[in-house]
Amino acid sequence: MSEKRAVILDALLPDDKGLKPVNDIICELLEQNGYDVLIFQLNELNLNHCIGCFGCWIKTPGVCIIHDDAQKIHKEIMQSDSVVLVTPVSFGGYSSQLKKIIDRLIPNILPHFNYYHDEIHHIPRYLHYPKLIAIGIQDNSDNHETNTFKLLVGRNAMNLKFPDYSVEVVSNKDSLNTIRNQIQNLFNRNDKWPLKEDILPLMSLTMPEISDINFESSGKALLIIGSPKTKKSSTSAVLGNTFLERLNIKGWETESLTLNKNIMEEKGHSHLLSAVDNADLIVFTFPLYIDALPFLVIKSLELIAAQRMALKNLSNKRIFIIVNSGFPESYQNSLALSICNNFAVKCGFTWCGALAMGSGEAICSGQPLNKGNSFSRPPGNHIVNALNIAGDAIAKTDPVPQSVQKLISKSPIPILPFSIWRWIFIKMGNLWWQKQSNENGVSKQDMLKRPYEVIRDS
Ligand SMILES: Cc1cc2nc3c(=O)[nH]c(=O)nc-3n(C[C@H](O)[C@H](O)[C@H](O)COP(=O)(O)O)c2cc1C
Structure with missing residues (x-):
């Protein structure tokens, strides 16, 4: 054998x-x-x-x-x-x-x-x-x-x-x-x-490639929230809604839907597809899962692409992506952006850029970024600023400035170098996992269990 x-x-x-x-x-x-x-x-x-x-x-x-x-x-x-x-x-x-x-x-x-x-x-x-x-x-x-x-x-x-x-x-x-x-x-x-x-080069692949199609400076924006979280609010929803509010202020009509509701049941598919059909701008917001898009988001892209490919006269639409990851380095999102970019090309959507944020769970964790009604305080202010600048550009059909990605990627603690933020992230993150486990009655030792370990001859 x-x-x-x-x-x-x-x-x-x-x-x-x-x-x-x-x-x-x-x-x-x-x-x-x-x-x-x-x-x-x-x-x-x-x-x-x-x-x-x-x-x-x-x-x-x-x-x-x-x-x-x-x-x-x-x-x-x-x-x-x-x-x-x-x-x-x-x-x-x-x-x-x-x-x-x-x-x-x-x-x-x-x-x-x-x-x-x-x-x-x-x-x-x-x-x-x-x-x-x-x-x-x-x-x-x-x-x-x-x-x-x-x-x-x-x-x-x-x-x-x-x-x-x-x-x-x-x-x-x-x-x-x-x-x-x-x-x-x-x-x-x-x-x-x-x-x-x-x-890293895939981050700039995803920067604006606005074609010479004339888009209106107001219209309908559809926000598609792709976090599969069901029990608590997601960072994806917070980021997406902040962006949508900005478009709203700029006179855009807005609608949002969650993939949790629309993917698992067949009747949700037609709701998703008609919402996409009716929108001028599609905004996806989702978490990074294993270096890419979560299952729900991939499934939605497959459905949308199949519908677009079956249609003969494709209406012009723009697409914008907001992705957030657990790890602090925002460039770890680059393959997810590349997948979205390939999808946009296949569907004939005009790519208007993307924002990729690191440390999503550590900085936001589904909590409002404008806590205490102040947009001017760390650790969320640079994120709100980045979303607002991107929102203003897209509302006017301008390209999203490349500097916005730099803004959203920076250390959330002012003056603190990003390398020190990463060190703090590791220390605090490890304590946080320990605390969460303790609250569920799981000891430090038990966290390390290997339920499927196979004993091998060395
Ligand atoms: C199954 C799973 C896979 C994940 N994979 C990654 C990953 O590859 N890289 C990363 O930086 N974060 C990863 N994360 C962390 C999420 O991206 C992070 O927690 C994010 O902030 C969640 O956003 P949400 O609240 O919008 O769902 C993963 C989380 C889960 C549950």
Whole structure:
């Protein structure tokens, strides 16, 4: 019997025609490389999406509080040597089907923060993690999407503590032989970690590219709130509503909706799509989940793109993105912005820029930024200022000045260098997780539990 185990997370849907042979090649190659293979056909499983409650860190350490098939996947991943992701490429990211389970992988790491490659990340829960292998499948080759996908897999490997990774994007128009050649060395090859300098250029990719279409300086703005949090207010909602208020003051008609209400039920889909159809400006606001967009947001992009592609006469619309992450470095949001940018291009939306904020949970955590009715105090004033400047520019159909991204990215404590803010973030953040766990009766020791640990010969 083989000693190596591979788990395949297969996100292909029954109507992803012509992709089955790719799957067969992957299984055949894994077996040739000496692996026992276990396949999870994701569309056949009972899987819910992450609701951002952090229960898997502070209530039941290492185990997600939602009881469905995800626990079995977590266990099998931690007991395997390689995890293989197979997914259609959705705007340069994973399809929503795969993203649903990727978002659910945070129980396998610890909440505590530390430096890693000079960035802040979480620390490992387990002693051993498998290798991550990803195969993205495209209908038509697209270099931007391919580049985003490859960087995303590398960043996910860093974030989720996979010690090695390799990634390939194949086109289902290619012959099976070409595909086989592309993926056969994935099992023996390790790709390079994408560091800050590799992803930073994607922040400016997303800067204004206002085309020569004449847009009206007033109209209808639709705010789409993509945080899946259900129990408390989200930072995404606070940021999005602050921005919307500014547009309102400038004479825009505004409407907002949450994806929580509109994605999980079919009748919500038509509400979302008609709201998008009726808007001149679409504003997405969402949290960063595993270096990308949360499941709910990806799913909404897939629905909107499918509708846009079915229409012949596309009305002109503009799109603006507000994303907030837990880690303090705002550039960690750059792959999420790149995915949104690819989506905008595909849908024929005019990109009017984006704002990416770090330390969302630490600075805002769903609380109003204008607490005490003062917009002039730290730690929220520079964020409100940035949103207002962006709002004013967009209301006038001007490009959003590049300096606004710099403003929202700065240290929230005046004069304090960003490097010291990061140090404080780690210390305070680790104490905060400990306090939250204690309040749930979880001791310091219990926070570190490894429920799916496999004992290995060293
Ligand atoms: C499943 C999950 C994955 C996350 N992944 C990341 C990540 O990759 N990078 C990061 O900086 N923050 C990450 N976060 C933190 C959120 O981006 C952060 O808590 C954010 O402020 C939540 O915003 P919201 O209140 O709008 O939901 C993650 C949170 C969850 C629940």
